[in-house]
Amino acid sequence: MKRNWNWSLWIGFLFVLAGFFSYTFFAQFPATRDFPWVNFLLLGLGGILLLAGLVRTFGKPQLYRGKIFGSILALLSLLVFGSFSYLIFYELRQVPASTGAPRVGEKAPEFALPDQDGKQVALADLISPRGAVLIFYRGHW
Amino acid sequence: MRGFQDRLSEFESRGVRVVALSVDAPEINRRHRQKLGFTYTFLSDPKAEVIRRYDLLHAHAGPKGSDIARPAEFLIDPTGTIRWVNLTENIAVRARPEEVLKVFDEMERAAAR
Numbered sequence: 066m067k068r069n070w071n072w073s074l075w076i077g078f079l080f081v082l083a084g085f086f087s088y089t090f091f092a093q094f095p096a097t098r099d100f101p102w103v104n105f106l107l108l109g110l111g112g113i114l115l116l117a118g119l120v121r122t123f124g125k126p127q128l129y130r131g132k133i134f135g136s137i138l139a140l141l142s143l144l145v146f147g148s149f150s151y152l153i154f155y156e157l158r159q160v161p162a163s164t165g166a167p168r169v170g171e172k173a174p175e176f177a178l179p180d181q182d183g184k185q186v187a188l189a190d191l192i193s194p195r196g197a198v199l200i201f202y203r204g205h206w
Numbered sequence: 207m208r209g210f211q212d213r214l215s216e217f218e219s220r221g222v223r224v225v226a227l228s229v230d231a232p233e234i235n236r237r238h239r240q241k242l243g244f245t246y247t248f249l250s251d252p253k254a255e256v257i258r259r260y261d262l263l264h265a266h267a268g269p270k271g272s273d274i275a276r277p278a279e280f281l282i283d284p285t286g287t288i289r290w291v292n293l294t295e296n297i298a299v300r301a302r303p304e305e306v307l308k309v310f311d312e313m314e315r316a317a318a319r
Contacts, residue, residue, distance in 0.1 A: 092298065095209065099299045157297045160276050165261035169291055173282045176256040178227070178249040181235040186249060188286065195221030196283045198306055201262050201275040202207060203297070204228030206238050 071122055071131035074138055077114030081142040084108035085149055101153060108146055115139050173199070211244050213303040220310060223247065229254055229274050251275075281306055289313055 084107030091097040091104060119139060122131040167173055177187040191197040210217070210224050217224050224246040230238075235248035257263050257275040268274035279301040281290035290309045292301040 093208070095300070095302055099296075101298075153298075158295060159267075160295055160297060161262075161264055163261045163276060163278065163293050166278065166291070166293060167260060167280070167288050169288050171288055172286050173280060173288050174256070174259045175286070176259065178251050178256060179232050180250070181232050181239055181248045183232045186247065188282075191223050191225050191247070192282050192284050192286060194284065196281065196289070196310070197223040197225055198210070198217065199280040199282060200207060200210065200224070200226045200301075201257065201260070201278040202226055202228050203264070203267070203274050203277060204230040205268050205272075205274065206230065206234070 068130045069128055071118050071129045071135060073114045073121070074118035074131050074135045077111045077116075077118060078138040078142060080107050080111030080114060081145050082111075084111060085145050088149070104149065108149065111142060112146070115142055207244070207300075208242075209300075209303045211242075211246065213307070214246060216303070216307055220307075220314075222310060225249060227251060227256065227275070229257070229268070229272070279306070281309055283313070 084104045087107065088101060088104050091101060097103050115135075115138060118131060119135050121129045122135050126132060173188060175188050177185050180186045188197075191199075207226060214224060225248075226244075226246065227249040228235075229252050230248075230250060231252055232248075232250045235250055238244070239248055251257055254263055254273050254275065257273075260278070262275050262278050263273055264276040265273050267276075277294050277297060277300055279292040280288055283289050290306065292305075294300060
């Protein structure tokens with residue numbers, strides 16, 4: 066007897082991949098970057114589908130295919146979920162405490178640095194007439 | 207940083223400059239500014255001297271273990287005094303421009319009273 070194709074395993078795995086690889090897209094928007102809930106939603110949906118597929122396969126092996134590839138896809142998905150969680154909950158939070166950074170009410174340390182055209186610009190030039198927002202960023206774009 | 211570009215006119219209309227600062231060289235900043243359509247000023251601190259002075263160094267966090275800046279945002283008034291600071295604990299979570307605009311407007315209202 067020909068057994069049924071176990072679609073929920075494959076669709077589930079696709080969701081997991083989409084949840085992982087769409088991070089760079091959703092990271093463009095603060096609402097989906099501050100906490101990457103869309104990515105976790107996709108990963109979660111993928112997990113549910115994979116689980117449903119596995120239950121079907123191991124519950125009724127005479128009707129459904131996918132014992133072996135289902136297990137492989139589930140294992141790969143766990144790896145993807147683990148790496149993504151490591152990135153979001155650990156890697157991105159490894160920021161130095163910067164306890165010596167200037168605080169509210171203190172004078173901003175004076176400096177002069179070249180701008181994008183190589184022209185020297187001093188902090189004093191930047192804060193006139195009404196002040197400035199100074200954004201330190203990681204660079205190496 | 208994209209968000210600050212999107213709302214740059216609101217900063218400009220208030221007379222507030224938006225300035226970005228990293229270890230990237232001026233020519234890299236010039237290229238990226240052009241490519242990404244940023245029009246505010248990008249400053250270059252390749253030896254991380256100013257970044258160190260502000261205690262914002264993230265040692266060995268760049269490519270090949272180079273030193274870079276950790277993300278941080280300051281609002282500085284015309285006397286050079288810091289009026290607001292954001293030291294994020296998560297690289298993905300950055301200051302939002304509307305937050306800074308709100309702080310600035312409240313500051314102005316308080317000064318007018």
